[in-house]
Amino acid sequence: MCYNASYDAERAFKKAIRDELNPDVRADLERKHEEWKQKNPDIFTETPASIKKDQRFFTSAFEHDAFPIAYFEGSKQFGFMQWGLVPRWCRSEDKALKLWNQCINARSETMFEKPSFKASSLDRRCVIYMTGFFEYHHQGSKRIPFFIQDSEADTMLVGGLWEEATIVSKVWRTFTIVTVPANDKMSLIHNNPKNPNRMPLILRPDQVDEWINPTQPGNKPAMDRLKSDLILPYPSDGLKYTSVAQLQGKAGVGDSEKAHEVHAYPELDILV
Numbered sequence: 001m002c003y004n005a006s007y008d009a010e011r012a013f014k015k016a017i018r019d020e021l022n023p024d025v026r027a028d029l030e031r032k033h034e035e036w037k038q039k040n041p042d043i044f045t046e047t048p049a050s051i052k053k054d055q056r057f058f059t060s061a062f063e064h065d066a067f068p069i070a071y072f073e074g075s076k077q078f079g080f081m082q083w084g085l086v087p088r089w090c091r092s093e094d095k096a097l098k099l100w101n102q103c104i105n106a107r108s109e110t111m112f113e114k115p116s117f118k119a120s121s122l123d124r125r126c127v128i129y130m131t132g133f134f135e136y137h138h139q140g141s142k143r144i145p146f147f148i149q150d151s152e153a154d155t156m157l158v159g160g161l162w163e164e165a166t167i168v169s170k171v172w173r174t175f176t177i178v179t180v181p182a183n184d185k186m187s188l189i190h191n192n193p194k195n196p197n198r199m200p201l202i203l204r205p206d207q208v209d210e211w212i213n214p215t216q217p218g219n220k221p222a223m224d225r226l227k228s229d230l231i232l233p234y235p236s237d238g239l240k241y242t243s244v245a246q247l248q249g250k251a252g253v254g255d256s257e258k259a260h261e262v263h264a265y266p267e268l269d270i271l272v
Helices: 009-019 023-039 093-102 118-123 184-189 205-212 220-230
Strands: 004-008 055-060 066-072 076-083 105-107 125-130 132-139 142-150 156-167 170-181 198-200 239-243
Touching: 004 009, 004 066, 004 125, 009 023, 009 066, 009 076, 009 125, 023 076, 066 156, 066 205, 093 156, 118 125, 118 156, 125 170, 125 205, 132 156, 132 184, 142 184, 156 205, 184 239, 205 220
Parallel strands: 076 170, 105 170
Antiparallel strands: 004 055, 004 132, 066 076, 066 125, 125 156, 132 142, 142 239, 156 170, 170 198
16 A cells, blocks of 8 residues: 655656656656746745645645656656546546545556556556655554655656546546555565555656556557566665654644654564
8 A cells, every 4th residue: 555655846857857868858848847947936935845835745645635747648748646546437526536535546466457447557657756655564553654765766756547537627637556565675564454565666767658658458568568577566675664753643743854754663573
């Protein structure tokens, strides 16, 4: 499961531009970045980071924040979509709000068959730009939160699915995070008895284009390659695992820089 994460839109733009090899796509990204900065001048002011619109240190999927996303729509695109996928066949607002909360994650093992994800699994895959995600380690009656980051980069590339649905004349652009079996260290952390040993699908920069490019129905070689080469647990040593302070509740640090700071738990029964 992945229900909590953080993002920084400015970092996401910079990483997307830095990683892009196609000069035309890079030029388009740079143009969009400049337009975005003009619309969001607070990122260059003394406004506290915790209330900037471009950055969240901690957010829940059920808040449905808009994350920076790379996706394919005629050509490679970069924009913002809200967390919680609403399938394009949905037409009722009541149904959309229900699905919004139910489609936070998509299991890689079943996403090609489930009605909510089947179509988008083929031609509407996306990459979500995060600074990291949070998972809880269950120890007795306690839940100890961990913040997981890329060990070498300030932005993590997470595989997902996206959709565009029109509901009561309003366009909803939404995404879900694809989850895979956990690596060894994530298995120690993510021990939720209801759904243990899961983690988001994390991609390398050189895998982004292949992931977001559509797959034609019946193209077995392309499907086999997705499953064998891309839909895999990220290596344990490619991530950094930090125990952090309680995030929610009366004593929770919430959406603040403290959500990323090391917090030691003497009673912690695992070593990662």
